[in-house]
Amino acid sequence: MVSMAAQLLDELMGRHRNTLPNENSKEPSYHDPDVCKHYTSVFCPHDLFTNTKADLGVCGKVHDDMVREKYQKDASAVTREQFEDDFIRYARQILGEVDKRIVKGKQRLQTQFPEKGSNDREGCEEKVVLLTDKINHLIEEAEKEGCEGNIEQAQGLLKLCDQLKEERDQFRKQLDGTAQNYQGVDPFAQEKQMEICTVCGAFLIIGDAQSRLDDHLQGKMHVGYTRLRSAIDEILEKRESERKEKEVVREKEREEWKKKREDRGNDEEERKKRRVEMEEERSKRDRESVSKRDRSRSRERYDRHSRGYSGGHRSSYGSSRNDYGRYDRGSYRSRSDYDRRDRRSRSRDRRRY
Template structure:
């Protein structure tokens, strides 16, 4: 879509833009190296809630073709792949941080934890009271103290009812605690979107095959396609950090991944591979891999 818009703009301008970009050498810092090597992240999320806006660097099909025609040794000399890996890693790590933040929001609050612990203690204490009371009733009955045994049994029945009420409270708290509560939310491990476990297959498919989710999946796949050694040189395949100034690369002024409720990523949930961090869910289509 972005490429088509760019072509249309060039036509409207009478080819002036094309002539200027064609004059740029492949090493010009104004050229987008992510676009030369693979796919620029700015082109992956247009018209979605994760839209990064227009790339501030030049996307030239002629320069991309020139780069693709180079031999492996010539490409290695330029080092553009390292720039591309760094760009991917930066955006993937930002997405992963956002996913972690959103996941923590689904966990119980300190107050909910205190309520849960209090209910568990009450249930335990009532259980002990019931057990001791039943034993007392048995002893009193054997002694022929029928009246006292009846009174004690009445106390046991009261404790049993109180225990049942506490158990209902605990169940209700477990089902409604955290923002996920009644909606049963979970965070997509690929793009950071919230989705409900109650969503039907069509809604899940809309997310799995949506432009935003596929964009993040494509970035993660592209990142993982590079050798682990190369990823480690750039910044650590496990999300580690190094001084990026020691490498020749383009400045990262393309912005980050949106944050906030739902990560600004809209609705969705799935379980797909994540990079640079390992683990996470694996995308297998709707209703699978849950």
């Protein structure tokens, strides 16, 4: 009662009715612990089953429309996911209790109203015939065992025959009783067949009037549980669609990254080709410069030697004439020595480059 009165006062005078005029009232937020997260994100399940058998009572937290609007505008994806997870967890807890009640109701119907095929007269007659055949077969086996001297086995078979006879007598009494009480009318047709609603767990009469079925479908319990199930399905479908959209975006990003990588690979190959071409051009220029330098050096040496011979070149071994008035052979071999040295230097330059 106190919580209901406080809720009414909050609706009439506002949440900050007890604050003084000079005090600054704090604006409510959807992160506050006294704010209902279920009402803020989807809806509060406490509002679905008021004045019914499944009444959850009054919600102990605040339902504020301003906070709900603020949540719809400003809440991040992580906050929305957390609030929705809390709602799904609580809704599944409520639906789990209903599912347990549905299972118990189905078991109750199976015990009270078993299937017609297992209890009708034709089924009983078939069982009587089968039991009679088994009894006759066991009696024949007992007689054979008695003739062979197996008295204990024969007695066991006869005891089994007695049990089967008792069971057959029970089925025959059922058939006789149904014939006497209903005088040819099927007794199972006299009882109303029931079924259980797979949404809210209520018992329904098969073949009932359409107006009563409509009243059931429009009732608070059926509508509330239907709304809970549909809300969970909607949240999960929305998350699945968002996940697929994100997967499509990621696939596009992967394709773009692959294309960029291929372009980079092509650029790298072109760079390698250019680098090879540049190295080949550089080596070619180096070879040309070396050959030019060799030719210039050989010309200079040849000119220097020719100028030395024409200008009276003297040998390093002494003058051109010796003491006996003859020319020294060293002066004549100096030119061939210079030619050999020139060839050796050119061969070294070629090896070097």
